Amino acid sequence: MYGAGDVRVEDVADAKLHEPTDAVVRVVLACVCGSDLHPYRSMAATDDGVPMGHEFLGIVEEVGREVTGLAPGDFVVSPFAVSDNTCAFCREGFHTACVHGGWYGAGGIGGAQAEAVRVPQAAGTLVKIPGDVDEALWPSLLTLSDVYLTGYHAAHMGRVAPGSTVTVIGDGAVGLSAVLASKQLGAERIILMGRHTDRTDLGRDFGATDVVAERGDEGVSKVLELTGGEGSHIVLEAVGHMPAYEQAYGIVRPGGIISRVGVPQYEEAPVGFGSLFGKNATLTGGPAPVRAYIEQALPDVLDGRIDPGRVFDRTVDLDHVADAYQAMDSRQALKVVVRP
Template sequence: MRAAIFQSPGSVVTQEVPDPGVVLPTDAVVRVTASCICGSDLWPWRGINKRGEGRIGHEFLGVVEETGDEVSGIRTGDLVIAPFVWSCGECVHCRAGWTTSCLVGGGYGSDDRDGHLVDGGQGQYVRVPRADGTLVAAPVAPDDARIPALLTLSDVMGTGHHAAVSARVAPGGTAVVVGDGAVGLCAVLAARRLGAERIIALSSHEDRAAIARTFGATDVVAVRGEQAVAQVLELTDGVGADSVLECVGMTASWDTALDVVRPGGTVGYVGVPAGVEGGLPLRKLFGRNITVAGGVAPARTYLPELLEDVLNGTIDPGPVFTSEVALEDIAQGYDDMDQRRSIKVLVRP
């Protein structure tokens, strides 16, 4: 099969690799029909996070080709959505909903605990371990118009939702969303879905701001840093926001988040902390009773409820995909995202 390989910063190539098959009885092999590039894939591509050569990609959906003997929840031919990590669904942490802390689970693009490769999501096929715990079937065809929206449930919509849940967005409340990437935009949509009355999106890119408005932002603040803080405080009568959804993970975005949250408010964060220096300023949190919640989103846990809302038309996060590339042209997709020519790139294998 063909699959994307991360070679070194700035270099992702599509090449021939062995076809996967069922290795363990709890496996399923999925023929990927739609995949995509994550903002976090850009960190190694930019050389900010080190990683070795190998398979890449962790967001995909597709059709089940083959299942192991112990798989009972999904069948060959099902269209399934894969959350961005695989998980057993049975351990103490999965049962509590924290599937990203699964005792046996793991990521795509590296070996499982038995030493068998788990393919990356940016490829034609993926062996998915713990298929029953991991995959969620959707009653749609691979060419359904809602495929982009469904693909976001693999990561960015679940992650945006996690930001909103973690930030305790509640009906009637005020939410500020820091970050206008795909996750930030999904966080706007999630905040609206949870009933926020006022949603202030920070975005200095008009194309992204336009989507934020479509997704439910009531206000857009187009400046950064101290100016953004001043504008948000003005918009909130000097009080600050009940909920701040931090969807970047850099020191500057955290500074903004902590400066616009009201006393007793909550920062829900999902931005992979790639560039946060020095840790969180505890004294600042202490004096103002700011809660910090969030982390790596348990997308699997949220998938059923979000799937229902995509299928019934309540939410459509699909517009975060602003371009498509064929798997053979994936390098172009990385470049487009890196250069901000595209918010998020859908990859067709």
């Protein structure tokens, strides 16, 4: 990406091993992320461009001499962030803070919207997918890179448990994933705030019990009404813009939790007596340490208990990746698979 709206497909040097802890992986399935739309909308023009894509399934082609547990030919899924899976923060389940961590498309690591990618800290980062996998399951496996487990992280940090009442703000792919994850964690009531019927219909399939199309003050009133005037114990904010944040503290119940996974497009926000403090609301969330959750979610996908890949509604090849951005930006597509 060279700037807002400027996505180009280019030949670059082949991915190859730099460090003995690297692997090179041939990408078999990647996709475009809702968070990729933020630079697509606002990135300043650059001469050098930035490699894009951080979600993929692939086949290991080559491993460095210090990489254990992986061999050429292995089918793997990669979390959107690199991690050693052994440092203090990884051991506590916060792999996105790994001391040897990194991000695809930054710091000399390539993007995953590509034919192949170098994976640093490969033994820690990549998770091998066992057995022969039906290609029909690939989209759902791909969601373990980011989108489903980002929704799961929202629910996990929001402490969703059997019987919970949860409100999800945002009917994008992460919001819908948060609905599905909340359902998996036993939520009894799931209110989905979104106004795109095709999306909220999928949300209902995923477990939403109520849909609120209104936004802003009207949306807040509607959720309060649905919760007997008391508000929602748990609010999962899957957008990242200020109006969503304001909605969140408007509908959260005293003592409740707001869990954010939409990357905040703001740094400062209300947190004082009139917003969070006065009602003892808790604010949590951050970049999902999906690596912490993949192994647990894998059997649910492989055995067909969940089908989070339903968030994908279009596929492009690499040459048409710019079309994928355009379709998601204009909301013609919810989330687009890239098949190199």
